[in-house]
Amino acid sequence: MNPQQQLEQVVVTAEQMRQIEARIFAAGMPVAALMEKAAGLTASRIRQLYPLSQVSRVGILIGPGHNGGDALVIARELHLAGYQVSLYRPFAKLKDLTAQHAEYAENLGIPSHKDLQSLQNCELIIDGLFGFGLERSLSGEIAEAIDRLNEWSQPVVSIDIPSGLHTDTGEVLGTAVRATYTLCLGLWKRGFFQDAALEYIGKAERIDFGVPPQEAWAILSQSEPIRQINLSSAKQYLPVPRPPVTHKYKQGHLLVICGSRRYAGGAILTGLGARASGVGMLSIAVPESLKPLLVTHLSDALIIDCPETETGAIAQLPPIASDFSKYQVIACGPGLTQQAQSIVQAVLKAECPLVLDADGLNNLAQLGTMASLSLRKAPTVLTPHLGEFKRLFPDIDRPDRDRIQAVQKAAAQSGAIILLKGARTAIAHPQGSVWLVPTSTPALARGGSGDVLTGLIGGLLAQSATSDGLLEALVATAAWWHAQAGILAAQERTELGVDAFTLSQYLLPFLSNAIDKT
Numbered sequence: 285m286n287p288q289q290q291l292e293q294v295v296v297t298a299e300q301m302r303q304i305e306a307r308i309f310a311a312g313m314p315v316a317a318l319m320e321k322a323a324g325l326t327a328s329r330i331r332q333l334y335p336l337s338q339v340s341r342v343g344i345l346i347g348p349g350h351n352g353g354d355a356l357v358i359a360r361e362l363h364l365a366g367y368q369v370s371l372y373r374p375f376a377k378l379k380d381l382t383a384q385h386a387e388y389a390e391n392l393g394i395p396s397h398k399d400l401q402s403l404q405n406c407e408l409i410i411d412g413l414f415g416f417g418l419e420r421s422l423s424g425e426i427a428e429a430i431d432r433l434n435e436w437s438q439p440v441v442s443i444d445i446p447s448g449l450h451t452d453t454g455e456v457l458g459t460a461v462r463a464t465y466t467l468c469l470g471l472w473k474r475g476f477f478q479d480a481a482l483e484y485i486g487k488a489e490r491i492d493f494g495v496p497p498q499e500a501w502a503i504l505s506q507s508e509p510i511r512q513i514n515l516s517s518a519k520q521y522l523p524v525p526r527p528p529v530t531h532k533y534k535q536g537h538l539l540v541i542c543g544s545r546r547y548a549g550g551a552i553l554t555g556l557g558a559r560a561s562g563v564g565m566l567s568i569a570v571p572e573s574l575k576p577l578l579v580t581h582l583s584d585a586l587i588i589d590c591p592e593t594e595t596g597a598i599a600q601l602p603p604i605a606s607d608f609s610k611y612q613v614i615a616c617g618p619g620l621t622q623q624a625q626s627i628v629q630a631v632l633k634a635e636c637p638l639v640l641d642a643d644g645l646n647n648l649a650q651l652g653t654m655a656s657l658s659l660r661k662a663p664t665v666l667t668p669h670l671g672e673f674k675r676l677f678p679d680i681d682r683p684d685r686d687r688i689q690a691v692q693k694a695a696a697q698s699g700a701i702i703l704l705k706g707a708r709t710a711i712a713h714p715q716g717s718v719w720l721v722p723t724s725t726p727a728l729a730r731g732g733s734g735d736v737l738t739g740l741i742g743g744l745l746a747q748s749a750t751s752d753g754l755l756e757a758l759v760a761t762a763a764w765w766h767a768q769a770g771i772l773a774a775q776e777r778t779e780l781g782v783d784a785f786t787l788s789q790y791l792l793p794f795l796s797n798a799i800d801k802t
């Protein structure tokens with residue numbers, strides 16, 4: 285991957301972007317020239333998205349800082365290109381560079397208004413009120429204007445970030461613009477990957493104005509990386525092509541422990557996720573009454589029948605499943621019920637990597653043995669959704685507020701790799717590095733899709749888990765693959781057509797498409 289491709293993947297805080305910008309200026313780039321470049325590229329993209337042949341009246345919202353400066357450069361370019369531009373300029377006091385652009389816009393004859401209402405007839409709105417410099421909550425006249433704008437129906441393009449969103453946490457500070465498109469300037473900001481921000485951001489694109497890699501890395505290398513997982517990085521971690529000479533046990537042996545009489549489907553779905561990973565050997569331990577069902581659905585797997593409790597949960601692991609030395613990885617949890625505490629206690633002693641999900645996590649929370657995770661000889665991967673996360677880490681305040689920070693804290697606290705599920709899944713290593721899954725689909729918000737993920741993670745780890753650093757990337761690769769399969773399935777079957785079984789059947793078609801194309 286070349287240095288520019290690496291920058292495409294990184295995700296920065298407002299403070300890091302500020303520091304990188306400061307280095308660029310200190311190296312001699314004039315501030316006005318950088319604004320001209322960033323805003324010029326943004327204007328070109330807006331002209332592509334909304335050509336003059338389709339849109340002529342454009343309303344532009346001008347803030348007091350450099351986001352407003354960008355907006356004024358865009359206003360000038362669109363005006364010169366023949367668009368009818370009107371400005372909403374609620375602030376009397378502007379930063380110097382912004383004030384200069386405002387004066388020029390005025391001299392060009394671009395009308396400017398103190399009330400938003402004057403822009404109501406515009407066919408397109410551009411939001412340049414605030415970018416990464418927003419510090420305080422919005423209130424008063426500006427907040428009212430944004431609320432009114434959100435009731436209008438024309439498309440809105442936000443520059444850098446929708447005004448009102450916190451650049452790092454994606455939180456709404458008072459109120460925020462609901463954009464159709466957000467054109468993120470320079471490097472991807474954290475807020476774009478926070479669930480809370482997604483309904484405001486609309487479609488997100490990055491405007492690459494040429495951040496010099498050496499200036500970026502001088503700042504970014506001071507902390508653990510936060511990166512997006514994409515096809516080119518995932519390809520490094522997928523176990524294809526296979527070595528020409530191999531055998532099933534060399535392709536990994538995964539033990540899945542899951543299911544109960546009550547939750548039989550979860551066991552099948554976990555097995556199907558594992559099967560799609562291509563793992564060499566798949567053993568699935570289930571309560572004995574489930575064995576015939578599992579054999580029917582997963583004829584390729586070795587189904588281990590376990591003695592069960594009266595309620596139909598696994599009571600104990602038979603010798604074949606409790607000799608953990610035979611397996612490269614154990615994935616445990618989907619459908620176990622809360623009756624399987626002793627099973628979770630037992631697998632914690634395994635000396636191979638362990639993936640815990642669903643009731644694996646609930647039992648772990650009940651046992652109160654989080655501290656023991658850091659004593660394990662091999663890595664642990666926990667894959668909670670937000671509810672499970674809160675049960676596991678009750679002292680991490682409001683994890684929904686900054687999911688990236690929350691997952692970092694949880695990993696540091698527990699010594700485990702934590703995958704926090706959601707619209708934008710985040711995976712953190714105890715040392716602080718984070719992978720983010722940049723795209724997904726709400727079609728996956730459906731019972732059982734997490735079970736498929738657990739099997740897929742287990743299967744990928746079993747095939748390639750060697751070192752700790754690699755493990756976290758493999759977990760991210762599985763989450764990315766799972767999301768991409770969901771996107772493909774939703775494209776072909778609508779967002780309503782992606783039940784968990786269907787999802788499992790799209791994992792391999794997605795992969796063969798993706799590999800073919802590259």
Ligand SMILES: NC(=O)C1=CN([C@@H]2O[C@H](COP(=O)(O)OP(=O)(O)OC[C@H]3O[C@@H](n4cnc5c(N)ncnc54)[C@H](O)[C@@H]3O)[C@@H](O)[C@H]2O)[C@@H](O)CC1
Pocket residue numbers: 301305318319322347348349350351352353354379413414415416417418419420421422423443444445469470471
């Ligand atoms: N990424 C980059 O390196 C570049 C950034 N540029 C632009 O510069 C922007 C950042 O500019 P600034 O640092 O000037 O910040 P902003 O333009 O985001 O906003 C800061 C201004 O808003 C005021 N303000 C903050 N919170 C407020 C509130 N709640 N109510 C009222 N006023 C409030 C501040 O006093 C300041 O005047 C970026 O978002 C981007 O649009 C581009 O011009 C050039 C390249």
Ligand SMILES: Nc1ncnc2c1ncn2[C@@H]1O[C@H](COP(=O)(O)OP(=O)(O)O)[C@@H](O)[C@H]1O
Pocket residue numbers: 642669705706707708709724725726727728729730731732733734735736737766
């Ligand atoms: N709105 C959403 N957008 C994208 N992905 C989602 C969304 N909601 C849930 N998902 C994904 O769906 C899966 C749900 O898993 P989980 O909550 O464990 O469900 P279950 O236990 O029923 O299988 C996770 O991979 C999660 O990231």
Ligand SMILES: [K+]
Pocket residue numbers: 351411412413414415442443444445446447
């Ligand atoms: K903005």
